[in-house]
Amino acid sequence: MTTETSTRPDGSTTATAELEATATPTPRRIAGRPELLLERSTSYCPGCGHGVIHRLIAEVLGELGLGPRTIAVAPVGCAVFAYDYLGLDFVEAPHGRAPAVATGIRRVRPDAFVLTYQGDGDLAAIGTAEIVHAAGRGEAITAVFVNNGIYGMTGGQMAPTTLLGQRTTSTPLGRDRRLHGAPLPMTEMLAVLPGVAYAARGSVADPAAIGRTKAMLRRACEVQLAGSGFALVEVLSNCPVGWGMTPSESIRRLAEAVPVTYPPGVMKDVDKGIGVPAATRPEEG
């Protein structure tokens, strides 16, 4: 319980510390703010999924004790401010380049835990070369890929992951396959690469999905620690403002419409023999 009795940066003690002083001799913490999630209000819009995903990362890294050795790479987009909300060392990457930046860190800091956090414009549009080649090299990096199907920060334009028919400020008549192409299934595309050890798609649509997503994030961290290769977790998320919906409407869409194009699930887990066709199984040595 030593970590929970520590003093916060603002000088206040945690609720757990008070609990510890008065309650049973062996109190068990069942809820609370993860140590790595800093006590700040975020710049995210009401109902946005980034906050939940940040929290999941903070919980998983905290549970695995990885905070002190984590070097994280922030993207360009709404989530660039992740460095303001997570108590981790961060470097900011140019738009789309987080996997290359993480590669550089990986190669000179073999003991570090390396985490990237990217949105869909960052990873699936401007940064396709960087993500494909980092995954292809099998860099021991854990990549979090937040797919909310839109460019949120710039005002709601079409992303590579925007669903067919979806109206955005740059597809005012809806995404048309003949004009704009179909949504890119990045995680499926990356899962076939031999360097990828883990690829999964989760969601923050409801508490059960959030629980499964947390398990995926944890697995993606374990895969890096085991040195098995590149690990990717795509997280389906919502953007109420960009989608032109209330938060609850956006959650409904996230639960019902989005998984039709982007079905959640674990696509690959090399260490568990999941989703590894013989043809793509990495050679030994």
Added chain:
Amino acid sequence: MTTLTGPARPDALPAPGPAAPERILMKGNEALAEAAIQAGCDAYFGYPITPQAELLEWMARRMPELGRAFVQAESELGAINMGLGAAATGARVLVSTSSPGFSLMAEAMSYLAGSEIPLVLVNVMRGGPGLGSIGPAQADYLQAVKGHGHGDYRVPVLAPTSIDEAMELMADGFELGEQYRTPVIILLDGILGQAIEPVTGRFRNPERRPGDWEISGADGRPPRVVKSLHLQPEALEAHNLHLQAKFARIAEREVRWAGEALEDAEVVIVAYGTAARVARTAVAQARAAGLRVGLFRPITLWPFPEKELRALAGRVRGLLVVELSAGQLVEDVRLAVEGGTTVLHHGRTGGMVPSPAEVVTALRHLWSVTTPRGGSLAGASLEAEADPFSLVEAGMWAAAGHPLPEPPAGEPGEPDPLSLVDDADWIHFRETCRERDQGPGHGSDRAHDAFHQPVGPRPAGGTLR
């Protein structure tokens, strides 16, 4: 070259021959790579492009031998961003490229400058624009000196004139970068990258200066963020003023240049890199013909030696800027002298290199249109001594309705226009090559073996040297 009467050449090669056994023949690209290794470079990231590829190949071979990081990236974007990540952890990082790749690296240079991450970038310039040619050029001067990426920033630009000097500047580049927390560019043309000449291998591994900004994991200290984003205008302006104050310190302290035969010079050539090598021959030839000519060679292109050049301008008839470009360095020279003397330009582009004879003709032209002590073009007759090879003069010439002269065919007995080394060096080079060709293996093997020392496995724990 015995007619030179100026200060000692700081980049002068030692006497050739067996009396200098420490000298070794090295290709420019490979020498730069080894200099970086000897300067403690922890990680190299690159992408193949001519005429820089041998630098990448040397690193591919040597870095793994030493347990250091080497990645051939998916693009120059990938390479420099790998550099950004590694350097943000405090590693000493080199990236290298040639002109088209330099354009791709421009984006990250802006982030490196804004985030104050030190890194050394070597640009072995080739002809442009576009895919251009693979021949030598100095056409990226403005790009390197005035800004590669977006935003208000400056980056030190070091311009070697010999391979020996390039090796020394590599260590200086790492040191400058770490001292001021800034990326540094080493700018050379394809000839210096590709040429093979004797080097003395005066290596230096600058002392590390660990700071309080590198990211390594927030272990027992508050988290650190290395970033360039400052969304509040007040915060960004404060950050930019901090950067500008740093640039002013660099401009005040780090100007470097070299002068040759300046004491009695009435006309001075301003040139760097291969153009300065050609100019050096032209100075000797012009002096033999009775023209008192000197050479002013900026070593830092930014910060530019403007005060020194302005002082010089006050006591000469004129300056001739010689470049492998249509006129880029000449803009800084004109800004520096503020109209204090006549400034003419002689350049070749697209992979062409001016011959010493061309430069002497341009010097004669400058002499003919100026008067002692800062005369001007006014009233002078262009027809009398027009420089037939200068692009600028050719334009004026054509505009005046004159037919354009043909460039000269090589005349028997003329000095080899591409000869950049002294005869003695050339003989030494030829003999050593003959000896080398008789040996086994890849052309680089001899040079590689000279540096290769068997090393043990990298120490556990991943700590950086």
